[in-house]
Amino acid sequence: MTDERTPRDRRTAGRDFEVDLDDVLDEDGDEEDGLFDNLLSGEPIFENKEVLRPSYTPDELPHRTDQINNMATILVAALRGETPSNILIYGKTGTGKTASAKFVSQELQKTSQRYDVPSEVQYINCEVTDTQYRVLAQLANTFIEQNRDWIDRRTRELEELHEQAREDPSALLDTEFDDPPDLRERIDALEADRAEMDDVPMTGWPTDRVYNEFFDAVDYVERVAVIMLDEIDKLVEKSGDDTLYNLSRMNSELSNSRVSIIGISNDLKFTDFLDPRVKSSLGEEEIVFPPYDANQLRDILQHRSKVSFKPDVLSEDVIPLCAAFAAREHGDARRALDLLRTAGELAERDQEETVTEAHVRRAQDKIELDRVVEVVRTLPTQSKLVLYAIMVLEKNGVHNINTGEVYNIYKRLCEELDTDVLTQRRVTDLISELDMLGIVNAVVVSKGRYGRTKEISLSVPIEETEAVLRADSRIGDIDDITPFVQARFEN
Numbered sequence: 001m002t003d004e005r006t007p008r009d010r011r012t013a014g015r016d017f018e019v020d021l022d023d024v025l026d027e028d029g030d031e032e033d034g035l036f037d038n039l040l041s042g043e044p045i046f047e048n049k050e051v052l053r054p055s056y057t058p059d060e061l062p063h064r065t066d067q068i069n070n071m072a073t074i075l076v077a078a079l080r081g082e083t084p085s086n087i088l089i090y091g092k093t094g095t096g097k098t099a100s101a102k103f104v105s106q107e108l109q110k111t112s113q114r115y116d117v118p119s120e121v122q123y124i125n126c127e128v129t130d131t132q133y134r135v136l137a138q139l140a141n142t143f144i145e146q147n148r149d150w151i152d153r154r155t156r157e158l159e160e161l162h163e164q165a166r167e168d169p170s171a172l173l174d175t176e177f178d179d180p181p182d183l184r185e186r187i188d189a190l191e192a193d194r195a196e197m198d199d200v201p202m203t204g205w206p207t208d209r210v211y212n213e214f215f216d217a218v219d220y221v222e223r224v225a226v227i228m229l230d231e232i233d234k235l236v237e238k239s240g241d242d243t244l245y246n247l248s249r250m251n252s253e254l255s256n257s258r259v260s261i262i263g264i265s266n267d268l269k270f271t272d273f274l275d276p277r278v279k280s281s282l283g284e285e286e287i288v289f290p291p292y293d294a295n296q297l298r299d300i301l302q303h304r305s306k307v308s309f310k311p312d313v314l315s316e317d318v319i320p321l322c323a324a325f326a327a328r329e330h331g332d333a334r335r336a337l338d339l340l341r342t343a344g345e346l347a348e349r350d351q352e353e354t355v356t357e358a359h360v361r362r363a364q365d366k367i368e369l370d371r372v373v374e375v376v377r378t379l380p381t382q383s384k385l386v387l388y389a390i391m392v393l394e395k396n397g398v399h400n401i402n403t404g405e406v407y408n409i410y411k412r413l414c415e416e417l418d419t420d421v422l423t424q425r426r427v428t429d430l431i432s433e434l435d436m437l438g439i440v441n442a443v444v445v446s447k448g449r450y451g452r453t454k455e456i457s458l459s460v461p462i463e464e465t466e467a468v469l470r471a472d473s474r475i476g477d478i479d480d481i482t483p484f485v486q487a488r489f490e491n
């Protein structure tokens with residue numbers, strides 16, 4: 001069935017909610033387009049945009065079969081009631097580590113429910129939960145909650161059994177209980193345990209105590225718990241390897257349960273900071289996620305685009321181009337998906353019916369700019385001031401800026417803001433950092449007998465950079481920047 005209504009028909013149809021007509025009619029009595037009308041009237045490009053977002057876990061992960069099978073082969077031990085080896089997963093950003101690990105844990109959970117075996121995966125993102133205390137408290141509380149549920153189920157069952165046994169004592173024949181009072185004692189004991197199970201507060205206790213609570217909670221019932229620590233490098237960076245040390249030694253002390261660890265990281269350097277015992281324990285098994293090449297990214301995008309876009313809205317070269325751009329960014333599937341989604345959004349905004357190569361190119365620029373804006377926005381104040389000085393110079397037509405010139409303006413800015421002035425040496429370091437972040441370009445040039453000097457230029461768009469810097473309330477207070485530059489010529 002084709003829809004033969006005009007866009008305007010479609011816009012006005014279904015307006016059965018109450019509106020004040022004066023608001024939508026202009027003086028001629030015509031209907032005025034509201035803020036959202038134009039946007040709504042465009043032919044929708046997307047079928048389901050959520051599918052392209054990073055939070056979505058796809059149920060199919062092309063080109064990760066080996067890694068997924070590898071993980072499953074190790075983790076299947078949990079379903080047999082044995083302790084799986086610890087696993088360290090690593091690979092560059094956007095190579096599908098989190099998505100694959102979550103996929104495998106969902107499957108494990110499903111199977112363990114099907115066969116009614118007590119094995120489970122606890123996922124923790126250590127970028128968010130980044131101290132030993134918080135990791136242990138979060139785990140403790142998860143297990144405490146499960147234990148409470150377990151006790152509730154178990155007491156219900158036992159109460160029923162008690163009921164039956166009172167009518168017919170043979171009901172206890174094949175059970176661990178001698179008689180109804182014995183059973184009653186067990187029920188009371190469970191209820192007493194239940195009453196003692198309080199949550200661990202998210203701050204305030206000594207860490208030892210949190211660890212003990214966690215230990216008791218895991219060991220309360222028989223289970224194999226796989227603890228997945230995503231972005232594990234952030235945890236080690238922030239609070240050392242104590243957590244890993246404790247977790248990796250637990251099994252020798254647990255009586256009912258077993259724990260195994262999956263660590264995920266895009267930065268292998270963190271293992272240099274680990275105690276050698278922790279390092280070898282964590283790395284019992286290692287699984288590498290290599291970057292995707294352009295062809296693999298194409299397959300990934302093809303899969304996801306089928307569900308996310310309306311049929312036939314992508315022109316032929318869109319997916320290959322997104323894949324090619326992302327392959328250049330070290331094979332990052334997240335970037336590829338961002339590009340595709342952003343290209344679709346730009347097409348939608350232009351009210352076009354197809355997404356074209358041009359949209360992808362604009363999407364690439366937009367994402368790059370967003371990245372720069374984010375980097376600049378989160379710079380420390382001193383770096384912002386150094387960058388601001390460089391920007392002021394460029395804005396006033398100074399080219400091949402040298403460090404001394406930047407330093408002069410920087411000093412003036414510090415005085416203006418009444419803030420500490422760093423040494424020229426430190427400022428030179430900050431310039432190198434900005435260079436490394438890709439915000440400025442600093443090349444060392446030889447000046448013959450005058451030695452060598454740095455020539456600095458901005459490598460990001462000047463207007464956006466200025467806007468982001470001035471959004472910082474302190475820098476925003478600086479009124480007129482020209483006098484600073486003139487001051488430079490006076491020196």
Ligand SMILES: Nc1ncnc2c1ncn2[C@@H]1O[C@H](COP(=O)(O)OP(=O)(O)OP(=O)(O)O)[C@@H](O)[C@H]1O
Nearest residue numbers: 054061062093094095096097098099266300333334
């Ligand atoms: N093989 C794949 N098939 C489909 N989608 C994928 C695949 N690999 C990655 N993705 C998608 O790409 C995005 C990034 O993947 P993921 O979050 O797993 O990367 P990561 O390796 O964990 O990166 P980081 O190190 O930055 O955390 C997600 O949206 C994910 O769904």
Ligand SMILES: [Mg+2]
Nearest residue numbers: 097098099230
């Ligand atoms: Mg990840």
